[in-house]
Amino acid sequence: MTLTTSFTNIQKYMPVIGDMSIKTPIAYRSTRLMASLVNATQMTLGEAYVQGLEIPDSLFRAIFKTSMTLFFQYCPGLLAPYDWVLEESDKLAESSRELMRVQYDLPQAMLNQMLGDWSVIYPKYSTGFWQGGATTLEEAQMHMIDQVIDRLGITDGDNILDFGCGWGCVPNYILSKFPNVRFTGLNLSHQQCEYMRQKMEDPTSYLSSGRFTLYEGDLNEAQFTEKFDKILSIGVFCHVGNLTGAFQKLASFLKHDGKVLIHIITVKTPNNMSSGFTHKYIFPHGRYWNYDAVPSCNRDLKTIDRWYMNGINYHKTLTAWLERFDAAQDQVKTLDYAMDYGKFRRIWRFYLLMLGTIFATCDGEYNGNGQYLLTHT
């Protein structure tokens, strides 16, 4: 028996260790039980922090870094707090309206302060790319979009769909570079759409060029009469629970020789992952697909290339957001969060600190971003 075969056997019969998908029913159920305990521990820590537990950021980071190193390397199954994280959901995206309420339709003045809002780079709620030498958040976001342009092979004249377009940052930047590109943006967030509608009236914005069309609506129901040369979707698939259905939909929007670029948070473990704290307070039904999930789903679209972007990039981005969030307290504390501001602030600090630390764990080699280039099968 080779060393690999014996490790596969250990994973199969032993709870907790290794790949969930090959476990015997007893080992699977025991691992699920342990995952609930891990989740309960994280929730207890998170809620104690929200209630006012004083813990220095450095200690917070040390706790998460140490525990996540063990989970990533030896027991990734414990990072799936609920059964639904391991399976495809019925709907393409679950809890969409709740997600808008809890997250994307929060006071925009707070989100815009945190994410940054510049003349061409509008608030962008996805990682910047720092490994190309960027020294500021704005620059890191430009470098990230430059990489998307390159990898998706955008050329002047393309008709492009941005599936989950945020505040229109990516369309605005790309329209500024290509005078004949046309963009359609889809977004369910009313507040973010209001931001873009204002920009569509602002002559200094490329969204006002007549080359940008906005659809406010749910990706579950999205339909378009035209077909696109290119489709990009950045930071949206952590809200998509059904890759098979989503790819079927995207394929129906794509020209026969078109290309799709999906950029997602990913995890290089055998299983998908999530967090009870972010599910409850930040991203209802949010999940991080494992790095092989997209290429494994190849019915209507197939992956022809993929890239792993090291998690240090998101660590730096989240660190910049946390600094900006902390620095903006005086301006944002009077806004309406439908809860006491002190509580809101601690929920968000926990979220930004936790995710920022997890991305840097194991030098960013386990939790980072995946970019996938897809075409029709």
Ligand SMILES: C[S@@+](CC[C@H](N)C(=O)[O-])C[C@H]1O[C@@H](n2cnc3c(N)ncnc32)[C@H](O)[C@@H]1O
């Ligand atoms: C993490 S943000 C990324 C935004 C943008 N792509 C960027 O990089 O800045 C996810 C976006 O997906 C949108 N979104 C989430 N669920 C959606 C749904 N069910 N239908 C349409 N848009 C959705 C959110 O409103 C938000 O704009």
